Amino acid sequence: MIKHCCKEIGFFLEEDKVRISYNNIFREYSIELNSNATQLIYYCPWCGSKLPKSLDDEYLNKLEKLGYGDLGIFFELQELIDIEPNNEWLVERTINMDLEKSFSLASLPDELTPNILKKFKTDKWWKKE
Template identity: 30%
Template sequence: MSQCCDQMAYAIGADDLPVSYSPRLREWGIQYRDGVSINMIEYCPWCGKKLPKDLRDEWVERAEKLGLSLWDVEDHPEKFPPEMLDDRWWKEAGL
């Protein structure tokens, strides 16, 4: 997915900035200094554009239909269809 502006694209790709993007869940966030927690964001900090709705709930619903959970993806990614491990599932569904 292309980002909303050049500054956001740079921040997502930079190793030294705490901005993250999860293609699987279509979520943007700013990482806390603890390196684990993330504060989700709905607007680009640079251009102010509203970001697309995250797809966490939709992904979790699909995983549950397979008898899996969000937590399983970290420990057992092999249990998931490959397209659910990245952005293919929501792109193919037109979300």
């Protein structure tokens, strides 16, 4: 269970009544906008606490240092979704992905990201250190 800064943000993340989300891989909080985009937030909307720093740069740097720097397939898939969101092959291959929202490496099946260690598809990469 993830410990958030206050009960309210935890409640609204679980209830899915407010368009706020938490990315445990990058340790980021964001608000979903009407345009299917997201806006990172840096302070809790309920208690005003400063939220943890995003780890997205550290994530990509660590992958690169481990020799997993070529993330071209991820960006190619993102472009394909942007160009042709109803592509049946892509829908079939990306099991739990919501095509209306952005996605991360964690949402891709293992066969599409064979070179990425499993721990980098969860929050284990930063919790173990």
